[in-house]
Amino acid sequence: MIVVIDGPDPDTRARLQQISDPRLRVHELPESRGGANARNVGVQLAGGDWVAFLDDDDEWMPEKLRKQIIKGERTRADIVASRLIFRSPRGDEVWPRRLYEPGQSAGDYLLNRRGLAMGETLLQTSTLLVRREHLLAQPFRALPRHQDWDWIIEAVDVRGRTLVVHPEPLAVWNVGAHESVSTSKNPEPSWNWLHARRKVLSRAAQSGFLVIQIAPLYGEKQPREVLAQIVRELVALRASPRRWVQLLAMWFVPQSRRQQLRAALRRSGTTSP
Incomplete structure (x- = not known):
């Protein structure tokens, strides 16, 4: 277990020093440079054939690594993900509802969603088990948003890595405790990411990203010129x-109102459209 502390954090360091276990290695960075750099440092320090990630506010099930390694070795996959438990103030849900199919475009799976509700498709970092050689060849890019999607789409759709998903929920994604980069409302990083990845993404994936990811970031402001731009893009x-x-x-x-409708659909056991 390698814990990379992203910049000086005396409280975290003190808590980790209370754990007496030779299998635990702690590496505190001299300054904070973001999650992508912290993951890349951890990969460099690791020595095994496989690397798994765990963000500091998420959890693993006890059998996660064993089950994923068995599946990875049996299928000879490069990347093994899993379902997870999405834990929020509204309760627990098992995500994704629709699993990735081997050989499918990762961009299409993640971005060409059929409905509006979150959780239809998902490949979350704390579920990933990856062969270390691929992480060394393809480090995470330091981006203000979409780091996880960027890495997976590059790995699968550009470099041809094979991805499989364990159907059991093997991690817990805790959401709602604090605002993260992914929940900030600044749309500029998402526009920039879309423009940078156009050659990789299909038309369906691009249009899905525009509607499901970018449009909601404008909230109640909804500038007419932005709507016009999105319409031009979709045409x-x-x-x-x-x-x-x-x-x-x-x-x-x-x-x-959308949240109320989704909550009503969840209570009725109906999948949102």
């Missing part, structure tokens, strides 16, 4: 009728 991408319906819902139905 150029020849977006499907489903995508236009999604845009109408994401742009014109208030987030609070």
Whole structure:
């Protein structure tokens, strides 16, 4: 177990010093440089054939590594993910509802969603088990947002790495305790990421990213010029009728109302459209 502390943190260091176990190695960075750098440092320090990641606010199930290594060795996969328990103030849910299929484009799986509700598709970092050689060849890029998607899409769709997903929930994703980069409302990093990855993403993945990821970031402001820009992009991408319906819902139905509808659907046991 290698714990990389992203910059001086006396409280974390003191707590870790209370653990007397030779299997634990702690590496405190002299300054904070973000999660991507911390992960890359951990990969460099590791010595095994496989590397698994665990963000500091997430949890693993006791059998996670054993089950994933068995699946990875049996399938000869490069990357093994899993389902997880999404834990929020509203309760626990098992995500993703729709599993990644081997050989599928990672970009299409993650971004070309069929519905609006979160949790339909997911490949989260704390579920990943990756062959170390691939992480050394392809480090995480330091991005203000979408670091996880960026790495997975590059690995699978560009470099041809094989990905499989264990169907059991083997981790817990704790959400709601604090605001993270992924929950900030600044849309600029998402626009920048889309422009940088256009050559990799299909038209369906690009249109899905515009509607599901970028449009909601404008919240109640909803500038008309931004809507016009998104519409122009969708026309150029020849977006499907489903995508236009999604845009109408994401742009014109208030987030609070969408959340109420999703909560009602969850209570009724119905999958959101």
